[in-house]
Amino acid sequence: MDSDADQVAIQFQERRAQTGRRLRPWFAMAAVGFGSVALVFFTPFPSSEYWRFWLLFGGFLAGAMSFVAINLVIQARYRCPACGGTVSDDRGVLLNPDTCPRCGARLRP
Numbered sequence: 001m002d003s004d005a006d007q008v009a010i011q012f013q014e015r016r017a018q019t020g021r022r023l024r025p026w027f028a029m030a031a032v033g034f035g036s037v038a039l040v041f042f043t044p045f046p047s048s049e050y051w052r053f054w055l056l057f058g059g060f061l062a063g064a065m066s067f068v069a070i071n072l073v074i075q076a077r078y079r080c081p082a083c084g085g086t087v088s089d090d091r092g093v094l095l096n097p098d099t100c101p102r103c104g105a106r107l108r109p
C-alpha cells in the first residue's frame with residue numbers, strides 16, 4: 001500500500017497543509033484590512049479626517065498586499081507533485097480536489 005500514486009497523494013496533502021499554514025498570516029492581514037475599511041464606513045464615531053484617511057489607506061494597502069501574497073504563496077507552493085502544475089481550473093484554485101485537474105493524478109490518499 002505504498003505505491004507511487006499514494007506517495008503523490010501524501011505529498012500533495014503535505015503541501016496543502018503547508019500552504020494553509022503559510023497563508024494564515026496573510027488572511028489575518030486581509031481581515032485587519034477589511035476591518036479597518038469597514039470601521040470608516042460602518043461606525044458613527046467622530047473620527048478626524050486624518051484617521052479616516054489612514055484607516056482607509058492602510059486598510060486597502062493591507063488588503064492589496066495580502067491579495068498579492070496569497071496568490072504568490074499559492075503559485076509557489078500549491079502544486080501537483082506529479083506534474084508540477086498549479087491545482088486550479090478555469091473557476092480558480094481547487095481547495096482539496098480528488099484528482100489533479102491537469103494530469104489526473106490522485107491527490108487524496
Ligand SMILES: [Zn+2]
Nearest residue numbers: 080083100103
Ligand atoms: Zn498533476
